[in-house]
Amino acid sequence: MQQKIIILDFGSQYTQLIARRVRELNVYCEIHPYNKKGVIDDSVVGVILSGSPSSVRDENAPQVDLSNIKGKLPLLGVCYGAQYLAHNFGGEVGRSDAREYGRAMLTKVRGENSLIKDVSECSQVWMSHGDTIVKLPDNYVIIASTEDVPVAAYHIEGEQTWGIQFHPEVYHSTEGTLILKHFLVDICGCRQDWTAASYVETSVRELKEKLGDDKVLLGLSGGVDSSVAAMLLHRAIGGNLVCIFVDMGLLRKDEFESVMESYQGMGLNVIGVRAGDKFLADLRGVTDPERKRKIIGRDFIEVFDAEAIKLKDIKWLAQGTIYPDVIESISSGGPSVTIKSHHNVGGLPEKMNLKIVEPLRLLFKDEVRRIGRELEVPEKILSRHPFPGPGLGIRILGEVTAERVRILQEADKIFIDGLREWDLYNKVWQAGVMLLPVQSVGVMGDERTYESCVALRAVASTDGMTADWVHLPYEFLAKVSNDIINKVRGINRVVYDISSKPPATIEWE
Template sequence: MNNLSIPRPVVILDFGSQLTQNIARRVRELGIYSEIHPFSTSIDQVKEKAPLAIILSGGPSSVFEQDAPSINPDLFKLGIPVLGICYGMQIMAKTLGGKVVPADIREYGVTGFYREKTISPLWTVFPDGDPVLMSHGDSIIDLPPGFSGAGHTKTTPYAAMENPKAKLFGVQFHPEVTQTRSGIKFIQTFLKDIAGIEPNWSLTGYIDRKVEEIRNSVKKDSLICALSGGIDSTVTALLCHRAVGKQFTAVYVDNGLMRAGETQSIVRDLQSLKLPLVVSHSSELFLKRLAGVKDPERKRKIIGRTFIHVFQKEAKQLGMPKYLAQGTLYPDVIESVSSKGSSSVIKSHHNVGGLPKRMPFSLVEPLRELFKDEVRIIGKELGLPDHFVHRQPFPGPGLAIRILGSITTDRIRMVREADRIVREELDGTDTGQSLWQYFAVLLPVHSVGVMGDQRTYENAIAVRTVTSVDGMTADIGEIPHNVLIRISHRIISEVRGINRVVHDISPKPPSTIEWE
């Protein structure tokens, strides 16, 4: 296949789920091209795409709501295999004549799935009691004509349904998340065995397409990149540099909110990549504007506006480039704005929701549709060394969103020193390599302690450890008890102002990875 050609897609109609792009990612992992479109996409527009299969995502709505997202029933008459997930299954059932009601017992979390005996081969990937992730408040009690039940849980009689003759299938659970153990096998079976789709897409093609897009967009103008030193912005910079060469300059901003020793390490590493680099030391400006601000959304937006202010200043020194490149990923987008469907806003990101409406740059965001693990694959293909590719994710606002409450130089010191200890104890260990992220958070509470026979009333640190594949979902990251004790002892002993350490053991969802 020509890397620049666009194959026939699997069309994913987005009903607003925070996991919609996760579905697209699972499809791409199988080497199959996918596109996400709003649920309101017309039937004619769907036909123009000539999809090989259609997947209906989940969503935050109830089919009973007055303005609940709906679907054209003609979609189910196209003869194209359709898979409905969660809300997608419910709207399929309702549209085709089934009955959906508020569930007597809502299901949120992992539960066992039990397939029925008389079903098509699609469901054989699930052993009895196989764990699946449920997240629903409504349930189907009557199936549409022509459908049969394909599986149940202990509290949901129709956790899956099918009409093999019409090539229509539905699941109440989320096969696109890692908590559903056989979810990827299920999606693979649907796409390859039911829809008959052969692999037709690769990330190598994505690189070529994005380089060409950047080159065609920028033309003879100049381009600067917001470079944090993480994998996202570094890959963005390499793509931009490959596309426009000498028209490109990377700008690294030291905002005073980086981890211990990080600015020096980042600058050294970036210079080794031969990227044109400008370093702006702007910590005083950021801390001045953040003084007294406690609300996390205000923090993010202040940081976003200040980044733009700094870029404007640096841009003037560079002849005012027309384009600004950012390492925005899809998890940033899906949590910040409803760009594809009716998804709920979770939090603003400094490089998405925090941008001012009026700014002098046109944005270039070549990674906007990708997940972190995909970016790492691209980084390897672009020749990045392993320490770059596997660098732990670090949020754009830096330590500002790991300090709950006001930001002061002393509070930055406490969380920075605590974070350094966490990293020293886990970096390079088998435990650390098994984790997606590990870091310290300064909590907005004081507690009573006893140190040196004296009463103290000081701050508390939370240690956050998670495992994940793409950042959209995350499990609790377990670490050996003796290591946790050592981390706690060191933080309390070495970080002035801390007298208590707790371990955050919350998965995502319902929590997010970062606290703010």
């Protein structure tokens, strides 16, 4: 039986990061809303209570039933979780006189305690709370403090229950991983056997049992998630997997051909569909960003559907849903915004009476890449930057025409090829070129020009929720700008976007 850690989510911005840190220690874990019933079974070896934007003193503070957990399974409360365990079992939590947000140093570390053994005196931790534990219940023992917070960590005597007011999962808690490892390995007895190889072996076996001899349909995008999902399914059911790759006419230059070649080299059964004329015709005269997105999404579904209905005996539709999508849809605050219909082929499962299979739904993005390497997916696919579902349609500000697509594809190719040549591509999370709906005066030779302007965009991020602009070398920017202006007919000005997210988004539309 696969050992499991359960993380009960009270809505903290760091909950997913806790899960990622646990999994980096090769321990399988799942995130569930704090109020979900029936999540504890024989496979669960420990429970973590997350932080929360709420205060335990609030009238409507989240309340969790711990009757079958506390004192029966190893339990670790983090921030709100720690305050909850104190406040609801005889202690007291109040507003902090000196609120701690950011770095703090541990003091009075009781290194003999199994949770914090080998943790250094003055170890740096990350605080994020406005409340503090004023009084602990009688059988709670302080095992670490900071200068301003007497109860930074505690242990309940006679129980495998701990509380810490700091966040061990964030990078700034320098020995946070060590603390989590103590909880997972020394206290919970986790075997650390959840690896890419074990995941592939287990998933292939389960997919074979689930799908049998049924045929499965998958829409490929050329990106990491759909490609890895395809290879995992291919490993399980071979030729019973049929893939469709739609060229909307809004891909990067020559991308359709190169991706199709990669897929065929991977042994996949892929149907390539060129549908650029339809997309461009339907986008004619449209300048509103949201209308463009809806038209592209609608056309994609129509093209996909037209190809899918030609196929016989398809029983399942596979999707590249990953764990953050799943978590968002079951968050403690209620259902999140629906995943974009352009990425999941909305309406098709019902229309064709198909069942859904999501082979990556338990994985984070970095884990998907590790699984892909285990499956020998080409690195040029695994290392690809995220690319928007609507493609270049939302990187062309204003009307999308065949000529404007050509101009952007040429400029984009120079930029992306340049990042690769200068060994910068893998140091950037996402990059692209935006074609602006403005023209500017320029001079080429002795002639006056009045041509388009493009903006280069390159950001560093981990998940796209926040992003910082990348400080690319001036020499590189100068070379790319010069090449674009000299080689792409229709462009006479190049600018570099130095906006971070927030407040700016990564894409311009």
